[in-house]
Amino acid sequence: MLNLNGRQNGKKEEDYAGKKLKALPTELLQRGQDAVKVDLQRNRLKQITGISQLLNLTELNLSRNEMTDFPSEIKALCNLVKLYMNQNKMKTIPENVFPSLERLQFLKLSTNQLDTLPQDMNKCQSLTYLNLSNNCLRNLEPLVGLPCLKELYVERNQLAELPDLLFQNNCLTHFKAIGNPLRKPPEEVCAGGLRDVQNYFSMLEENSSDVYTVKTMFLGSSMAGKSTLCRSLKQGCPVPVAEADRTIGIEISEVESDGIRFYFWDFAGQEEYYITHHVFITAQAFVILAIDLASYQIKNPQSFNEKVGFWIRNIQLKIPDSVVLLVGTHVDQCTNETEVKEKQKDIEENVEEMLKKHKFNLNQRRKNLQDLEGPSLYSDQIDQTERLTEHKLKVLELVLIDCTEPLDIYRLHTRIKSEVLNKDTFPNIEQTLPRCYHEVETDLQELLKNGDIPQHGIVAQKDLLNELQNRHGALDHEKLKLILQYLHRIGVIMWYKEIPELADSLFVKPSFLISLFKTIVRHDLVKELNAISPAMLKSENALLKNKNRWIRDYEDRATLSNVAIRILVRNELLKLGFTEEELIEEVVGSRKREGNLLSLLKHFDVCLSSKNKSDLDPKASEFHPKKKWVASNPLVYEPDACLFPSYLTNNEQVQQKWGEDNTEDLNIHVYFLPERPHGFFHRLVIRTCTFYSQNWIGKDQCLFFCGNKRVLLREKCNEEDQFIEIRCKHSDLATSTDIQKAWQVIKVIMHRLTKLAEQWQGLCLIVHIPCKAPGCSDYFEWNDWQDWLEDSETDTFNVGLDEKHTCRYGHKRRTELLFPRTPNA
Numbered sequence: 056m057l058n059l060n061g062r063q064n065g066k067k068e069e070d071y072a073g074k075k076l077k078a079l080p081t082e083l084l085q086r087g088q089d090a091v092k093v094d095l096q097r098n099r100l101k102q103i104t105g106i107s108q109l110l111n112l113t114e115l116n117l118s119r120n121e122m123t124d125f126p127s128e129i130k131a132l133c134n135l136v137k138l139y140m141n142q143n144k145m146k147t148i149p150e151n152v153f154p155s156l157e158r159l160q161f162l163k164l165s166t167n168q169l170d171t172l173p174q175d176m177n178k179c180q181s182l183t184y185l186n187l188s189n190n191c192l193r194n195l196e197p198l199v200g201l202p203c204l205k206e207l208y209v210e211r212n213q214l215a216e217l218p219d220l221l222f223q224n225n226c227l228t229h230f231k232a233i234g235n236p237l238r239k240p241p242e243e244v245c246a247g248g249l250r251d252v253q254n255y256f257s258m259l260e261e262n263s264s265d266v267y268t269v270k271t272m273f274l275g276s277s278m279a280g281k282s283t284l285c286r287s288l289k290q291g292c293p294v295p296v297a298e299a300d301r302t303i304g305i306e307i308s309e310v311e312s313d314g315i316r317f318y319f320w321d322f323a324g325q326e327e328y329y330i331t332h333h334v335f336i337t338a339q340a341f342v343i344l345a346i347d348l349a350s351y352q353i354k355n356p357q358s359f360n361e362k363v364g365f366w367i368r369n370i371q372l373k374i375p376d377s378v379v380l381l382v383g384t385h386v387d388q389c390t391n392e393t394e395v396k397e398k399q400k401d402i403e404e405n406v407e408e409m410l411k412k413h414k415f416n417l418n419q420r421r422k423n424l425q426d427l428e429g430p431s432l433y434s435d436q437i438d439q440t441e442r443l444t445e446h447k448l449k450v451l452e453l454v455l456i457d458c459t460e461p462l463d464i465y466r467l468h469t470r471i472k473s474e475v476l477n478k479d480t481f482p483n484i485e486q487t488l489p490r491c492y493h494e495v496e497t498d499l500q501e502l503l504k505n506g507d508i509p510q511h512g513i514v515a516q517k518d519l520l521n522e523l524q525n526r527h528g529a530l531d532h533e534k535l536k537l538i539l540q541y542l543h544r545i546g547v548i549m550w551y552k553e554i555p556e557l558a559d560s561l562f563v564k565p566s567f568l569i570s571l572f573k574t575i576v577r578h579d580l581v582k583e584l585n586a587i588s589p590a591m592l593k594s595e596n597a598l599l600k601n602k603n604r605w606i607r608d609y610e611d612r613a614t615l616s617n618v619a620i621r622i623l624v625r626n627e628l629l630k631l632g633f634t635e636e637e638l639i640e641e642v643v644g645s646r647k648r649e650g651n652l653l654s655l656l657k658h659f660d661v662c663l664s665s666k667n668k669s670d671l672d673p674k675a676s677e678f679h680p681k682k683k684w685v686a687s688n689p690l691v692y693e694p695d696a697c698l699f700p701s702y703l704t705n706n707e708q709v710q711q712k713w714g715e716d717n718t719e720d721l722n723i724h725v726y727f728l729p730e731r732p733h734g735f736f737h738r739l740v741i742r743t744c745t746f747y748s749q750n751w752i753g754k755d756q757c758l759f760f761c762g763n764k765r766v767l768l769r770e771k772c773n774e775e776d777q778f779i780e781i782r783c784k785h786s787d788l789a790t791s792t793d794i795q796k797a798w799q800v801i802k803v804i805m806h807r808l809t810k811l812a813e814q815w816q817g818l819c820l821i822v823h824i825p826c827k828a829p830g831c832s833d834y835f836e837w838n839d840w841q842d843w844l845e846d847s848e849t850d851t852f853n854v855g856l857d858e859k860h861t862c863r864y865g866h867k868r869r870t871e872l873l874f875p876r877t878p879n880a
Contacts, residue, residue, distance in 0.1 A: 072116075073097040079105050095120070096139065107131035118142050118163070130155040137161040141186065142438055144168055154178035165189050165208070166438050172197040187212070188231075189442065195221060202226070210234050211442070215483070219256040222249075234816075238265075239487040243544035251537045258489040258534065265485050266493070267315045269475055270546055274322050274370075275345035276362050280384035282306070283458045284345055285321040288468055293459050307546075307566050312468070315475055318546055323578075341475065342370055342379045346402065348455075349388035353401045363402060364409060365733075367450065371413065372732050375446035375817035378480055381406070381453040382467065387460075399453050406450055413729055417444045420728070435841060439819045443728075446817055449480060491530060495538045496547060498526055499563050511633055512564025513641070513651075516550075519561055556654045567631075571642060571652050574627045575620060576661065581606055583623060591622045613702035614665050617644075617653075620697065624652060653697065660738035660811075663745055665698040698752065700737040706753030713758050713767055713784075718827050721783035721797050721872065724771075724834075725808060726821040731777040735811065736770040739779070742807045743768065761800045763787055768804070778823075779808070791871065798875040805844055824873050828866035835860060835873055843875060 067090050069083055076098040083090065084105045092114040095103075100120040106112075107128040114137040115129075125140070125148040136158055145167040153159070153176050160181050166189040177200035185198070188210040195209065199220045204227055211234035221227075230249040237245060240255040273281040286294040289310050306321040344366055352358040363381075370377060381402065389395045421440040454470055456463045474480050502508040502522060519539075520532045527535070539561065543550040549562040562568045577583065584606050592602060595618045605619045624643040633639070644650025656662050727735075740757045744750045747766075750759035755770040764787050769780040781804055783797040812818050822837040858870045 068092040068094075070094045071098070075099055077101070079103055084108055102126065103128065110134065113137065113158075115139070125149060125152065127152060133157065135159050139163045141165040141167070142435075147171065148173050148176075150175055157181060160184065160203075162186070170213075177201050183226075189438070205229065207231075215239070217245075217252070219259070222253045222256055236483040238483050238485055241486040241488070241541075242483075243541050246544055247537060247540050251540065254534050254537050255489065258491055258530075259487070260490060263487060263489050265487050267475070267484055268318070268486065268545065269315060269341050269481075269484065270318045270320065271341045271343060271471075272320045272322060273343050273345060274366050276347065277323070279345040279347045279362070280458055281321055281343075281345045284343065284382060284384065284456075284467070285319050287458060287464045288471070289319065291464070291468070292461050293464055295459070307569060312472060315472065320546070340374060340377050341471075341481075342374075342377055343471075344379055344381050346381060346383050346453075347385050348383040348395060348398050349385035351398050351402070353397055359402070359405050363406065367406065367409065367448075368730060369733055371446075371448050372730070372815040372817045375443075375448050378449045378451065378474070380451045380471065380474065383453050383455045384458060386455050387457040395455060399455060403453055410448070410450065414444065416729060435838065436819075436821065440728075443817055443819055451480075491527060492538055492541060495523060495527065495530075495535065496542055498523060499542075499548065503563060508563055509638075510564075511567050511631075511638065512562055513567070513638070514561055514563055516559045516561060519563075551655065551658065554654055554658050556649065557651055560651065568655075570627065570631065571624060572656075574623045575615070575652070575656065580615075581610065584609065584619060587619070587622055587626075591626060594625070595622055597622075608696065609702075613699045613704075614696040615662075615699065616696045620653070621645075621650075624650075656697070657741075657745075660741045662697040662699045663741045665696045700740050700752050700757075701734060703752065703754045706756045709751045709753040709756040709758045709767075712751050713756075713765065716782065717785045718829050719785035719872070721781075721785075721788065721794070721801070722825055722827070723781045723801060723805075723837075724778045724823045724825060725781070725805075726776060726778040726823065728819040728821060729817070731770075731772070731779075732815050732818065735815075736768075736779060739804075739808055739811055740768060742811060743804055746803065746807075762796070764793075764797055764800055766797075766800055766804070781805075788872075794871050798871075802844065802875070805840070809841070809844060826862040826864070826866050827868050827872065828862070828864070831862060831864055831866055833862040833864050833866070835862065837874065 067086065069086075069090050069092070071080060071083070072094045073096075076095065077100065079095075079100075083093065086109075088109070088111045090109050091111055093109065093112060094116045096116045096118045098120050100117065101122055103117065103122075103126050105128075106115075106126065109132065111134055112132050113134055115132070115135060116139040118139040119142045122140075122143040122145055125145050127149050129135070129138070130152045133155060135156055138156075138159060138161065141163045142165070145164075146169060148164075148169065150173045153173065156179055158181055159179055161184045162179075162182060163184075163186045165186045169187070169190040169192060171194070172187075172192065174197050176197040179201065181203055182201055183203050183205045185201075185204060185206070186208040188208045190212050192209065192212040192214060195214065196218050198204070198207070199218050201224070204224060206229040207221075207227065208229075208231050210231050212232075214232065214235040214237060216239040217232065217237070222230075227249060230252060232245040232252075233242065235242065235245075240252055244251050244255045273285050275281050282296045283294065285306070285308070286296060289308055306319075308319045308321075310317040310319060344363070346362050350358075351362055367379065370379060383395070383399060383402070386395055389398070417440055421437060421444065424437045424440065451474065454467060456467055458464070475484060478484075499508070503510070503512065507522060508514050508519070520535050523535050524530065524532065530538075539548065539550055540552075542548045546565065549565050549568055550560075552558045574583075584602065587602055589599070592598065597618055601616075601618070605616045608614045608616065621643040625639055628634075628639055628642065640650070642650050642652055644653060653662075657664070736755060740752055744752065744757065744759060747759040747761055750757060755772075757768040759766055759768075765784040767780070767782040767784075769782070771778050771780055781801055783801065788794050788797055809820065812820055822840045824835040824837055825831075826833040826835070859867045860870050860873050861867045
């Protein structure tokens with residue numbers, strides 16, 4: 056029990072965090088054996104000479120300092136139970152340290168520069184928690200034999216293989232290894248967690264084979280020739296694609312060439328489809344970026360940005376370690392060879408300059424942070440920036456192609472194959488898999504071909520597992536599920552078990568699911584709505600005037616009637632030859648339940664339910680605790696429509712409800728480096744508005760109510776700085792309790808924002824609080840906002856009303872109007 060003078064059971068807890076120390080305080084060393092817990096985080100320590108005098112120390116926090124060498128003196132602390140050494144600059148750990156730490160249970164070494172581990176690390180017999188994430192490790196063999204290890208984290212290292220003996224430890228309960236160039240087991244296996252890895256090694260046989268599988272994504276602007284490239288490579292000869300036959304949504308195909316299996320994903324280039332791209336763009340992909348040379352304009356920044364820059368920036372944010380092959384198409388439509396060469400040179404120079412600028416900006420930002428007084432206070436931001444600099448997007452030189460020439464198709468095919476087999480370009484292309492993984496995949500195709508799985512490919516989990524187990528008696532349902540999850544992660548099948556409504560269904564034929572997406576998310580949706588026949592309208596008891604209203608609502612308010620959605624999807628299913636009423640209802644839903652398609656669109660932040668906002672019913676029955684309440688006007692399931700925020704064109708409704716800004720509003724700016732991902736704001740809006748149902752949404756603004764608190768989200772896109780603003784109305788903050796509740800709402804939004812940001816590996820967030828004085832351009836940096844989000848105790852506030860912050864121009868404001876504060880702040 057901690058008492059007021061900092062003693063715990065008669066022993067002292069010493070707090071020296073954030074004191075800018077360069078050496079251990081003399082008074083700390085003089086106390087010697089009296090100290091049991093010492094917090095030295097966020098200082099400038101490079102050495103800790105004398106620490107061995109604190110013989111009774113049980114917890115030591117040295118995180119966020121400037122140590123390059125692991126202090127060997129620590130081996131004298133034989134009573135140590137917890138040790139934090141994360142976020143330093145350590146490259147090695149000497150031998151003969153850990154055998155002396157017999158009581159050590161918790162060790163955090165994440166975010167250093169370790170490339171090897173001491174061979175005697177497994178002599179740390181009591182260790183239960185070990186975090187080695189964000190280092191440069193290539194080998195984990197020294198960890199084999201830790202008898203009590205329960206939690207192990209090795210994310211974002213340089214690991215190619217994991218030792219199978221490590222997973223024979225029966226104590227291990229938590230393991231994470233994402234962000235490594237793994238081939239044994241593949242990262243797609245590790246993404247499933249500890250059980251997947253353990254089962255992988257149990258199924259791994261001596262005759263298991265290495266496989267070469269490449270997910271190849273064709274990206275580029277509309278009419279750049281992506282579909283022509285994709286189909287021509289698949290056929291091995293020129294395949295012309297008419298404009299009317301261009302890709303709607305995404306098309307998937309599989310191609311095998313000389314032992315390499317390619318999964319071709321052809322993404323439509325119209326902006327309407329960008330809102331679904333994030334669903335299918337995955338890491339470790341080969342990107343073929345098609346650039347229409349005929350329409351490309353030299354020395355025109357807008358032309359470069361639309362056809363090249365936009366795509367590379369978004370790839371850099373989403374999958375920053377990927378490989379991009381630039382392909383210049385429509386060469387035959389250029390005037391002459393000189394024009395082609397000039398455009399090629401312009402594109403390659405702009406790309407090189409773009410990548411250099413990105414790298415320079417990150418290095419400059421890191422240097423600026425390190426040069427600040429007390430850089431340990433900014434260690435989180437420095438670590439984030441360093442992590443971004445480690446990503447190596449490879450952009451290969453431009454290939455010129457005339458899609459009508461067989462020789463050009465052959466040359467492109469040869470170039471792709473040579474790049475894929477280049478270990479420097481694709482270090483983890485070769486993956487080791489148990490033989491049964493490939494056998495199960497083959498069986499799925501056979502079941503489809505033989506009619507044992509319906510041609511639409513939607514099958515109940517239980518039925519599929521039983522069918523597969525009949526073919527693989529040695530594999531129980533648990534192991535079969537792990538194999539199916541792996542096949543989902545590489546895109547062979549789709550199984551969204553995280554969505555409760557879809558957990559029991561598998562999509563063995565992803566192309567069928569894509570075809571359903573196309574019915575709703577398409578560039579010519581108004582044309583499709585106009586084409587709805589009277590017979591289709593009658594099937595849903597709808598009239599022509601209803602159809603006209605659906606079209607107006609979609610064009611003016613970006614909402615699409617659920618009845619219209621059912622008609623469109625039903626019609627598409629009938630076109631594909633599926634007439635079973637049960638399947639149709641499962642996919643499109645009914646007035647009583649939501650269909651699979653809408654569940655998916657909402658899960659992936661494409662749309663959200665839109666309901667009519669009606670007045671309260673004064674005749675409704677009164678609510679009494681512990682008594683059943685019956686609604687006066689029970690609602691059926693169906694909301695009116697689905698809202699697609701990315702299609703909105705104005706903010707009129709939001710501005711009308713919000714009114715004018717006030718400099719005294721609670722105001723937070725979340726900045727994005729290197730830039731805001733395309734579609735981020737609208738996805739955040741969807742995630743927020745599913746939690747706060749009373750809302751108004753515009754093109755780049757969103758207003759919602761939480762009780763009597765009005766909160767505004769606003770996207771700001773200046774020429775350089777891009778940020779999202781979160782504001783709470785000053786007039787709603789009459790008391791400190793009101794302010795506390797407002798900060799709690801902001802915390803909910805920030806949680807959703809940071810969770811969403813995790814989907815972009817190349818993204819860094821910075822949070823500023825603008826000064827509230829009218830006309831003042833100064834701001835306060837909020838360096839520990841992530842700690843606030845992670846700390847569940849910070850919902851309790853205890854701030855004196857006289858406590859104030861002052862900007863560098865002398866303007867003062869109460870702290871609670873600038874930052875959330877706690878008793879420990």
